[in-house]
Amino acid sequence: MNELDRKLVNPFNNDKDFAGCAIFGMMDLEGKRFGSKDPVKAMANMHDRSNGLGGGFAVYGIYPAFKDYYAFHVMYLSRDAKDKTDRILASCFNIIYDEEMQTKPANVIDPPLMWRYFVQAKKRRPENLTEDECVIQAVMRINTETGKAFVFSSGKDMGVFKGVGFPEDIADYFCLEDYQGYLWSCHGRFPTNTPGWWGGAHPFNVLDWTVVHNGELSSYGINRRYLEMYGYKCTLQTDTEVLAYAFDLLMRRQRLPIEVVAQILAAPFWSDIDSSDPKRSYTLRAIRQTYGSLLMNGPFSVVVAHHGEMIGLTDRIKLRPMIAGTRGDLLYLSSEEAAMRLVSPKLDRLWTPRGGEPVIGRVGGKKLVEVAAKMEAQ
Amino acid sequence: MMGAQEKKVMAEIDPKVLSHVTVVNNVWKVDAQDLYYRELNTLLRALDRNGAEKVELHSVFGQRYIGTDLKTNLNIDIFGTPGNDLAAFMNGPRITVHGNTQDCIANTMNEGKIVVHGRAGDIAGYGMRGGKVFIRDDIGARAGIHMKEYMDKKPYLVVGGTSMDFLGEYMAGGVLMVLGLNLKEGEKHRARFVGTGMHAGVIYVRGDVTHMGKEVKMVDVDKGDSIVIEGLVREFCGYFKADFDKVMSKKFMKIVPYSSRPYGRIYAY
Numbered sequence: 001m002n003e004l005d006r007k008l009v010n011p012f013n014n015d016k017d018f019a020g021c022a023i024f025g026m027m028d029l030e031g032k033r034f035g036s037k038d039p040v041k042a043m044a045n046m047h048d049r050s051n052g053l054g055g056g057f058a059v060y061g062i063y064p065a066f067k068d069y070y071a072f073h074v075m076y077l078s079r080d081a082k083d084k085t086d087r088i089l090a091s092c093f094n095i096i097y098d099e100e101m102q103t104k105p106a107n108v109i110d111p112p113l114m115w116r117y118f119v120q121a122k123k124r125r126p127e128n129l130t131e132d133e134c135v136i137q138a139v140m141r142i143n144t145e146t147g148k149a150f151v152f153s154s155g156k157d158m159g160v161f162k163g164v165g166f167p168e169d170i171a172d173y174f175c176l177e178d179y180q181g182y183l184w185s186c187h188g189r190f191p192t193n194t195p196g197w198w199g200g201a202h203p204f205n206v207l208d209w210t211v212v213h214n215g216e217l218s219s220y221g222i223n224r225r226y227l228e229m230y231g232y233k234c235t236l237q238t239d240t241e242v243l244a245y246a247f248d249l250l251m252r253r254q255r256l257p258i259e260v261v262a263q264i265l266a267a268p269f270w271s272d273i274d275s276s277d278p279k280r281s282y283t284l285r286a287i288r289q290t291y292g293s294l295l296m297n298g299p300f301s302v303v304v305a306h307h308g309e310m311i312g313l314t315d316r317i318k319l320r321p322m323i324a325g326t327r328g329d330l331l332y333l334s335s336e337e338a339a340m341r342l343v344s345p346k347l348d349r350l351w352t353p354r355g356g357e358p359v360i361g362r363v364g365g366k367k368l369v370e371v372a373a374k375m376e377a378q
Numbered sequence: 379m380m381g382a383q384e385k386k387v388m389a390e391i392d393p394k395v396l397s398h399v400t401v402v403n404n405v406w407k408v409d410a411q412d413l414y415y416r417e418l419n420t421l422l423r424a425l426d427r428n429g430a431e432k433v434e435l436h437s438v439f440g441q442r443y444i445g446t447d448l449k450t451n452l453n454i455d456i457f458g459t460p461g462n463d464l465a466a467f468m469n470g471p472r473i474t475v476h477g478n479t480q481d482c483i484a485n486t487m488n489e490g491k492i493v494v495h496g497r498a499g500d501i502a503g504y505g506m507r508g509g510k511v512f513i514r515d516d517i518g519a520r521a522g523i524h525m526k527e528y529m530d531k532k533p534y535l536v537v538g539g540t541s542m543d544f545l546g547e548y549m550a551g552g553v554l555m556v557l558g559l560n561l562k563e564g565e566k567h568r569a570r571f572v573g574t575g576m577h578a579g580v581i582y583v584r585g586d587v588t589h590m591g592k593e594v595k596m597v598d599v600d601k602g603d604s605i606v607i608e609g610l611v612r613e614f615c616g617y618f619k620a621d622f623d624k625v626m627s628k629k630f631m632k633i634v635p636y637s638s639r640p641y642g643r644i645y646a647y
Contacts, residue, residue, distance in 0.1 A: 045440055317571075318543060321518075338439045338440025341459045352542070
């Protein structure tokens with residue numbers, strides 16, 4: 001076996017495989033920006049939850065100087081793909097600025113070419129599409145048509161950094177110490193059923209929505225077919241991709257509140273629906289009938305983020321861990337309490353959300369406090 | 379002056395780990411910050427093997443499997459947050475945790491005791507086969523899943539707070555007790571699907587639960603149960619300074635399976 005093969009098969013000569021992805025979210029509820037130190041420290045603490053085949057970060061509020069432009073992060077598996085992608089981008093957008101992303105040598109495997117573009121939607125758009133729709137169409141086109149180019153970040157004033165390696169190594173590779181954000185959503189990957197490749201690392205993103213996920217969506221097939229009806233094409237070979245598109249569809253396009261979205265993705269049992277009061281039972285039944293194909297079956301805990309909001313959610317029977325804590329203006333979501341304690345030894349509040357009940361942090365909002373209080377009361 | 383035992387242990391330990399260790403009055407103090415779990419557990423094995431009696435682990439942040447494979451009556455005090463699978467396969471020592479624990483504590487534990495001054499995560503007591511676990515506060519989902527007993531081996535898991543769903547799932551033996559000391563007057567344990575798939579053992583609950591699996595029933599406690607309950611509550615109160623009479627003043631109920639083979643008709647032909 002040559003060196004590369006050996007690394008890919010068993011990069012650290014572990015004699016045992018450890019289990020479980022690591023997720024971590026950290027948000028300043030006042031919107032103050034902070035550096036990568038704490039999020040990376042927390043992820044490094046949960047090192048053994050991932051196996052070096054994927055790590056990533058989504059950071060919000062990182063491009064204040066370019067905040068009015070969509071920031072595209074694109075990975076190129078071939079030079080050819082870059083030419084094609086440049087043409088697609090130029091035809092849909094005014095490219096304000098583009099550059100190769102800053103990287104430095106780190107313990108990551110076989111990194112592709114990484115490019116960053118700041119683009120502005122053209123004034124004249126076909127079929128009166130909104131700017132956001134234009135971006136989604138362009139992302140889907142690039143991901144499906146070029147074959148070797150993948151847009152892994154396409155929101156304004158936020159960015160995703162991900163690849164094959166442990167999260168702390170990915171942070172190193174992308175020089176995350178140079179960035180500041182008010183919300184960090186992080187992931188260490190332990191791929192089970194799908195390949196570990198650069199595009200398949202988490203977070204998954206479309207516009208400014210990102211998802212990091214611990215678990216497995218056995219409903220991927222039906223979710224994917226449902227989302228295809230709305231123009232979302234799944235190209236990243238990983239189940240979690242459908243969650244990112246589902247959140248974009250339900251929350252951005254259909255403007256459903258997270259409380260309803262939680263009932264769609266982690267729907268209550270029919271027995272619970274039947275035993276609710278008639279009005280609630282009617283609503284829940286309608287939701288399940290309408291959105292049956294978006295029910296996420298299988299174990300999951302996820303951190304979902306977009307500008308100004310971070311949401312933690314687990315499956316309804318709590319098959320994956322998640323713990324939440326607050327300290328001052330900071331909200332933490334984590335797979336393990338120890339990682340949270342490492343960056344914040346003292347916490348004002350610490351609780352375990354029940355299966356299917358979201359934890360919601362909003363910038364400037366009192367929402368989190370309400371939800372937490374409600375949970376504690378229950 | 380270094381005793382013979384100390385010298386022997388010191389000789390066995392990696393010099394890098396040694397710098398984290400100090401011995402004061404026969405108490406081995408370990409600064410676990412930045413120690414990898416393998417180094418920490420190798421150290422604990424060396425201490426266990428050479429007859430150490432008391433160990434204090436400070437600044438513990440998520441190191442896994444602490445206490446695994448230990449066979450003597452070692453006393454371990456943990457300050458911080460031990461990682462998953464605390465005391466997995468442990469066979470004797472007594473662990474006191476001054477803080478919370480994560481998932482899967484006492485996984486397949488064989489003998490010994492864990493006292494947690496805090497909460498525990500999901501699947502506590504997973505496949506536990508002996509020993510005792512006392513948790514002061516709440517417990518996550520699936521506590522006591524697949525606990526089992528055989529002849530004189532019988533595990534006990536006592537929870538001071540309340541439990542999440544699937545308490546005692548697929549339980550095959552042992553004793554689970556949930557006191558609900560943090561519940562308000564008249565409030566039920568919010569746990570649903572209690573005892574799903576349970577086919578042996580017993581769950582004692584102080585108060586009522588929201589929903590039970592269809593394989594179990596709730597019945598009154600009898601005289602034999604009361605002796606077990608009183609013994610466990612007395613021990614619990616000793617560790618956590620709770621008021622024994624107050625705990626015992628509320629009614630206990632017992633959850634037991636209908637059948638020792640709930641799925642016999644599904645899987646057997």
